[in-house]
Amino acid sequence: MPQCLVVDDSAVMRRIARSMLEKLGFDCTEAADGAQAVEAVRQHAPDVILLDWEMPVLDGFGALTALRAEPWGRAPRIVMCTTLSDMERIVAALEAGADEYVMKPYDQEILADKLRAVGVLD
Amino acid sequence: MTAAALATIRDVVQRRSGIAMAADKDYLVAARLEPLLPQLGVATTVALADRIGRQNDARLAMLVTDALTTNETLWFRDGRPFDLLRDVVVPDILERRAAERELRFWSAACSTGQEPYSLAILLAEDTARLAGWRWRILGTDLSATAVARAREARYSQFEVQRGLSAHRLIKHFSKDGEAWRLKEALRAAVELREANLLSLPPLGPFDAVMCRNVLIYFDVPTKRAVLDAVAARLRPGGWLLLGAAETTLGITSAFTPHPEHRGLYRRA
Ligand SMILES: C[S@@+](CC[C@H](N)C(=O)[O-])C[C@H]1O[C@@H](n2cnc3c(N)ncnc32)[C@H](O)[C@@H]1O
Numbered sequence: 001m002p003q004c005l006v007v008d009d010s011a012v013m014r015r016i017a018r019s020m021l022e023k024l025g026f027d028c029t030e031a032a033d034g035a036q037a038v039e040a041v042r043q044h045a046p047d048v049i050l051l052d053w054e055m056p057v058l059d060g061f062g063a064l065t066a067l068r069a070e071p072w073g074r075a076p077r078i079v080m081c082t083t084l085s086d087m088e089r090i091v092a093a094l095e096a097g098a099d100e101y102v103m104k105p106y107d108q109e110i111l112a113d114k115l116r117a118v119g120v121l122d
Numbered sequence: 123m124t125a126a127a128l129a130t131i132r133d134v135v136q137r138r139s140g141i142a143m144a145a146d147k148d149y150l151v152a153a154r155l156e157p158l159l160p161q162l163g164v165a166t167t168v169a170l171a172d173r174i175g176r177q178n179d180a181r182l183a184m185l186v187t188d189a190l191t192t193n194e195t196l197w198f199r200d201g202r203p204f205d206l207l208r209d210v211v212v213p214d215i216l217e218r219r220a221a222e223r224e225l226r227f228w229s230a231a232c233s234t235g236q237e238p239y240s241l242a243i244l245l246a247e248d249t250a251r252l253a254g255w256r257w258r259i260l261g262t263d264l265s266a267t268a269v270a271r272a273r274e275a276r277y278s279q280f281e282v283q284r285g286l287s288a289h290r291l292i293k294h295f296s297k298d299g300e301a302w303r304l305k306e307a308l309r310a311a312v313e314l315r316e317a318n319l320l321s322l323p324p325l326g327p328f329d330a331v332m333c334r335n336v337l338i339y340f341d342v343p344t345k346r347a348v349l350d351a352v353a354a355r356l357r358p359g360g361w362l363l364l365g366a367a368e369t370t371l372g373i374t375s376a377f378t379p380h381p382e383h384r385g386l387y388r389r390a
Contacts, residue, residue: 085279085297086297087292087296087297090288090291090292091292093288094288094289094292098288100287101288101291102283103279103283105280106280106283107280109284110280110283110284113283113284113285114283117287
């Protein structure tokens, strides 16, 4: 079963994402900020990370940069998932190594499509 | 809604669009039309049926048809047809049209534009093979509302996320308030106009046509008439791409299915 790490400081958003991901056949773990996310990735090596941008401690962009600097054998796919929807942010995230970008609000169809695009869902 | 009013509405929609609405979908007709009555300027569905039926009000008939047909579409819908265009159709046309160096495509029920614009994105990104070639895309649809939206090429955040990658979004769109607008260069590559598949004007000839997710709504004689009319607007050997649930088999011999690729046909 593919593993997804859901990173969001809102428990409600994590629950929504998680229920969609589980319907799509993912096994989920959660983190509530960027620092927790980096730690969780080291421990669980998920296939894909759904990563919010605005979070306390370390934000999603910080986590993205940190994760892309790690010497991975097999780097996880990273899908940014945020209410921020300006062009500059999307460009910055993709340039920093995000594979896809989901703008909130989204639905299961959009999520499935993005997961397919990054190659973690058939 | 009375049975007579329903019958009139079903009949008008079918005559205009070819879309055969089964009687078991009657609840849908009422559910979609009743909320629109104030906007349509009639008091009841019976009055509406009278206006589009007996009084032959073409504008109202168009609005009713619009309300009862689905314009559901998305970017690079189903993925595979666009892979087939890139890997099978375009290479073949490049060979056949080497003298003219021109490609002509048609999206024959283009709804709000995602289909012809996806094709435009695909071709615009194919710079290596298409350098020095001219290509043009025509998008047509019965719905004036859909065609107007396609011309605008302005999409909500939800719409741009259906099937479009973030890389393509930032490359081919600009942000316009809360919406996203396709850039001018690609808008200019696609001509959009209203056209009814049941009474097509002279068009083409095209090298390839996408006629997807519309034949499913037609009965067999209508499917045959539409497919034959589409074939007549294709070059000999030109390509047809149908939706996942559609086929020419058992309907017309104007097309031959590709032996390997489902959904891909060639004008016989
Ligand atoms: C479900 S959409 C399909 C859009 C697109 N081809 C796709 O596959 O995503 C069907 C479209 O067919 C159009 N349509 C229905 N009857 C038509 C007719 N008789 N002539 C032209 N278009 C028609 C509708 O207006 C609608 O936009």
